[in-house]
Amino acid sequence: MSATATKASPALTAQPSIAKTDRQPAAGNASPHGPVPALYETILVERRERVGLITLNRPRSLNALNTVLSREVVAALRAFDADANVGAVVIAGSPRAFAAGADIAEMADKTLAELQTNDVFAAWQGVQAITKPIIAAVSGYALGGGCELAMMCDFIIAADDAHFGQPEIKLGILPGIGGTQRLTRSVGKALAMDLILTGRSINAAEAKASGLVARVVPAAELLQTALEAAHTIAGYNAPAVRMAKEAVNRAHEVSLAEGLLHERRLFQAAFATDGQKEGMHAFLSKRAPVFRHR
Template sequence: MSASTICESDLVGVECSGSVGIVTLRRPSARNALSVQMLEDLARILRDCDAAPEVRCILLTGGEAVFSAGADIDALSGYTAATYPDSVNRHAFDAIRATRTPVVAAVAGYCLGGGCEIALGCDVIVAADTARFSQPEINLGFIPGAGGTQLWALRAGQGAQAHAALTGEMMDAFAARRAGLVDMIVPACALKDAALQLATQIAAKAPLASRAAKAAMRAPWGAPLHAALEQEVALMSGLLASEDASEGIAAFLEKRSPRFAGR
């Protein structure tokens, strides 16, 4: 497969700049909320970029205004404890993390929930000074279900991960940089150029060595992390059967404070 044969979609764009495949989330009316179709398209396009020999680095962005506000809650409300483990959502995130080609995330504005988990699955995160990171799932009565209880610790440590998962609080770009969550901060207007410059630098290196380096760095993501991610999915699935999760989703959609009952 060549880069020229990679088909974009209405929700996820793709273009090439030299040896860099630029993949863009484009659902601005919903702040790039991750619908089922968007996740399917993103996973497919990343697989296609991965299979194109001339693509030596991938740049993943949501644009200068927002990366992603997280999962589409309307879509998430359709999952149950029985259906979530084999859901499109779950398998799409698996496919994103399985990309062998180095991936640079260019993050501006909101990077929340599932959007944050996508960014954390990338190799390098370049953040605009407007970037805001959060795992707000606890506010809806469930937990991150695509790596958010594991991937923060790999970058920012257990303390930052616990704070993110248990409070749902927002972390700005500068706090994220101090914590080690992001690797570089630039003005929002310079985000794409700075991230593309870095991606181009990576793409200029020996492609076999780049993939080998990525595989070696991700070796600790093997059995122990895989087992932890499986447990995360099982716990998330169980929570989707709870009254609290139903109440949290309903409250979000109705724009009111949730009334959790602990069942």
């Protein structure tokens, strides 16, 4: 949910060298490399071969998450999910901040009735419906809503300068788009309670040790590492990739017995795909498989 956001932390003032505007059109063509032909106000969207790339683009507010950004991120994810030419997606921020939190200026004067009538965070529920893998490439600050957005992704690759936290308690509130639930599942109750109740943050090394982050790499290598991981995933049999994601996510929701049964059914279903035949026969023939993603 919210975090240190637009006005919450004087220490997170945007650098003058960053672009002056939040409004950036994604112009171009639909080639395998290049921007996606759509107009977005708060994000940049492009496709690199079979990988979709979404870059948060509110530099003056350190990518604070507002309503427009949430809707645009979900819309771009849905478009990539429906695109047969995309097999995985990377969400990135800027070198200084993946996202420093939710936009406090947008929420400060909201009332209980307003939030119940018009849930400003409802759009984020669309992320969990995406069937293709999503990788968060996190550098700099991932606080509050920024940390929650990273945790919505299937796994996080962090730069060695990244910091994660849920400091909403300092604003008189608590996380509201998954922080209490996803953080607890990722790092366990003790550390989740510590971070949420004290509002402190942890660095990339601590996040890796706690299980929040899958990999930590030098900041200069972050985007390339995330794109390479996404390219690897996107090269595999797409139905099997979707099934694997579904099976792992189910582990958080059901008992072990139910999860094992669901996994077995998905394993069996993979044998109805062209990719299973291609992958296994390629292995037996000692050649690289050529998946047609069906």
